[in-house]
Amino acid sequence: MNAPAVPLALALPLPGHRAVDLSLTIAEDLPCYWSTHQPFQHKTWTWFADRPNSSGSVYNRGGPYTTRWMAIDEHTGTHFDAPSHFVPPPGSGLPHAGPAGEISAERVPLEQLMGAAAVIDVSGLPLAAEGGVSTLFGSEVITAWERAHGRLEPAQVVLLRTGWDRRYLRGADGDGYLYDVVVTRKSPGWPAPDVSAIETLLDRGVRCVGIDAPSIGAAHDGAAVHVCGLSSGMVFVESLTGLGDLPARGAWFCFVPLRLEGGTGAPGRAFALVPAG
Known part of the structure; x- marks a missing residue:
């Protein structure tokens, strides 16, 4: 005998909201993994x-x-970067080593991966003229959003909408998502924040940033922003999709990763609760 169905309105923690799935489907014929990795x-x-x-x-x-x-790979499909992804452990003698290097996937608290969403739309930025290169945007994009929507608050989750997820297609049609950016370099990369943008978000108390592109970092040099954010205990949720279905303010975001011991990150399911109507 089947259990009685639970009405969706009762299942959601915020009445009057609808659930929006922000996760990519992963499959062998989709560009769900970094093109030079597993x-x-x-x-x-x-x-x-x-x-x-x-x-x-x-x-x-x-x-x-x-x-x-x-x-x-740990960084397949919609996934997050734990601080240990780019920060070596203390005592290793490596550049940028520090305490954040001991924060692996299972040590990131769930509450850091959820919160009120602030969606910043950068999909209108022009792409770089050179293949394999990302257009960078800085703190001015953050402050411009704040003038329109109010100052960012501590513990908010900032979601960067680039529109890159529209390139996530099956087979050769999906080469423009990542392969033709980082391997053949026939295509320019996704818009990406620079260090000044990450520093501004840290200053506002933001500790979780998401993006609907394969990486928070630029296609041509992703290390700087990763080190800046992750060494300060920030985490990044990458390869999101559907951010166009969210308002600039008013949605509640959640990412639930695998609890992977020692993981530099982990795949998971991302969703938002959006006011209905």
Whole structure:
């Protein structure tokens, strides 16, 4: 017997809101992984019954069920960067080493990955003329948004809408999302914040920033903004989608990653609760 359905209005923690999924679908034919890193693979381990096939057989390995295994990079699909992603641990003797280097994925508190959303739209910025290069924007974009929508507040989640997610397509059509930016360098990169923008957000007390592009950092040099934010305990949620469905203010954002011990980041599910109507 099926359990009785729970009305959506009762399931949501904020009555009068609707849920908006901000997560990319991950699949082998989608550009869900960094083009020079571990490719995403998703394969059948066991099937309900043996099924010989010249292009790839599947087998029953012990029960009336099916399950699949994955080979997956920590930074696949919609994911977050923990501070340890770019900050070496203290005592390592490496550049930028510090206490934040000990904050791996499972040590990031969930409350840091949720909060009132402030959506800053930079999708109108012109792209760089050179392949593999991102257009950078600075603190002036942050302060301009504040003049229109009010000052950013501590613990808000800032979401940067670039519109890059429209390039997330299957097969060769999806090469423009990442491959043709960082490998062939035939295409310019996504708009990305510079260090001054991250410093301004830190000054406002923001500790979580999201973007609907493959990285918070520029395609041609992503290290500087990662080090700036992550060394201060900030985290980044990357490869979001659907930020155009959110208002500049008024939505509530949440990202729930895998609790991956020692992870430099982890995939997860991002969503927002948006006022209905």
